[in-house]
Amino acid sequence: MQSSPQPFIVFAAPDIHEAEIEEVVACMRSGWLGTGPRVARFEAEFAAYKGVKPSQVAGLNSCTAALHIAMVALRLEPGSEVITTPLTFCATANAIIHAGLVPVLADVDPETQNIDPSAIEAAITPRTSAILPVHFAGRPCEMDRIMQIANKHGLAVIEDCAHAIETEYKGQRAGTFGDFGCFSFYVTKNVVTGEGGMILARDEAKMARARVLSLHGMSKDAWHRFGDKGYKHYQVVESGFKYNMMDLQAAIGIHQLARVEASWRRRREIWGYYQQALAALPLRLPAPDAPDTRHAYHLYTVMVDEAESGVGRDGFLDRMHGQGVGTGVHYLSLAEHPYYQDRFGWRPHEWPHAMEIGRQTVSLPLSPKLADVDQHRVTEAVRRALG
Ligand SMILES: *Cc1c(COP(=O)(O)O)cnc(C)c1O
Numbered sequence: 001m002q003s004s005p006q007p008f009i010v011f012a013a014p015d016i017h018e019a020e021i022e023e024v025v026a027c028m029r030s031g032w033l034g035t036g037p038r039v040a041r042f043e044a045e046f047a048a049y050k051g052v053k054p055s056q057v058a059g060l061n062s063c064t065a066a067l068h069i070a071m072v073a074l075r076l077e078p079g080s081e082v083i084t085t086p087l088t089f090c091a092t093a094n095a096i097i098h099a100g101l102v103p104v105l106a107d108v109d110p111e112t113q114n115i116d117p118s119a120i121e122a123a124i125t126p127r128t129s130a131i132l133p134v135h136f137a138g139r140p141c142e143m144d145r146i147m148q149i150a151n152k153h154g155l156a157v158i159e160d161c162a163h164a165i166e167t168e169y170k171g172q173r174a175g176t177f178g179d180f181g182c183f184s185f186y187v188t189k190n191v192v193t194g195e196g197g198m199i200l201a202r203d204e205a206k207m208a209r210a211r212v213l214s215l216h217g218m219s220k221d222a223w224h225r226f227g228d229k230g231y232k233h234y235q236v237v238e239s240g241f242k243y244n245m246m247d248l249q250a251a252i253g254i255h256q257l258a259r260v261e262a263s264w265r266r267r268r269e270i271w272g273y274y275q276q277a278l279a280a281l282p283l284r285l286p287a288p289d290a291p292d293t294r295h296a297y298h299l300y301t302v303m304v305d306e307a308e309s310g311v312g313r314d315g316f317l318d319r320m321h322g323q324g325v326g327t328g329v330h331y332l333s334l335a336e337h338p339y340y341q342d343r344f345g346w347r348p349h350e351w352p353h354a355m356e357i358g359r360q361t362v363s364l365p366l367s368p369k370l371a372d373v374d375q376h377r378v379t380e381a382v383r384r385a386l387g
Helices: 018-030 037-050 063-073 090-098 117-123 143-153 204-214 221-225 247-258 260-277 313-322 338-344 352-360 372-385
Strands: 057-060 081-084 102-105 128-132 156-160 180-184 197-201 300-303 361-364
Touching: 018 247, 037 057, 037 197, 037 247, 057 063, 057 204, 057 247, 063 090, 063 156, 063 180, 063 197, 063 204, 081 090, 090 102, 102 338, 117 143, 128 143, 143 156, 197 204, 247 260, 260 300, 260 372, 313 361, 313 372, 352 361
Parallel strands: 081 102, 081 128, 128 156, 156 180
Antiparallel strands: 057 197, 180 197, 300 361
């Protein structure tokens, strides 16, 4: 038993360094807080990291915004169906709905917890217009099969890369397979700007439309037409949105992105430690990495099965919290939520793998901020919380 209380281990604590703090202060002192030079620099550096041109990306105020304008920019037929996974954050489905489209769920593979390509094929109807895979926890989806299915049926692909900045599949970076890739810099994600996101497009014309949509539908062409003397009029060419990223956010992101690989290596170390330290316990651990892929190690999830573990998932969460360890649940199946049940008639048992995972899964702390003593405290807390 501990003799003195230890500090609470926050789940997914952001790792903020002096460089970010100084850059935010410099941004404030510059007087330029909105979209400007720091966003342009962050976009260029993000594009370089993903191996694409700066004209293929745009900084936005969230991944939800990126998902939304990706689907609007693709001009998908209103009311058509978008196939996605039930094991995701609600923003994935909400963005589909906001774009005037209908989410259709395809169950996950019970091992990888990613959307199962066979389930995608089974969910295709004459109304299907797009597939929206989520690289869950940072593990890449089976992009070869997903792109084959999309090409065969003439479907668009939008990748939800909220967990997957560092992810690669057969040497290709996540977010560069589909028409669009959407990234999140929310406080719990691998690169943080507070709130923030990035959209990446394979096609520069589609990206140009997404950019216009992200800022009120205002055309940049006006700048050229009116030259550089006198007042420059803009023209509204679409009914757009207010989704642009601020320099204040990019000031944080520039330095977070500079450390993206170092943070990834630290999370990989913690992941390896958990795999070893928890191997003998009555829990199901994450599947080994697939060959020729790079996992982003965003979430470390274990399955707590009451029959095997001697404690239910929610009881386990309480026991972890009681020992000062923050945890997460990623995710209850989307079909568990009343809004989607009422609107689409979804019932959890229709996607049994996602239902079972959602009722058993627990995410353990996995942040570069976690010290060696903390990771040991986490695994000891897991040991005590069981049975
Ligand atoms: C966090 C998250 C989002 C939303 O990201 P925001 O930047 O907060 O809008 C979307 N999809 C998944 C899978 C996420 O984890």
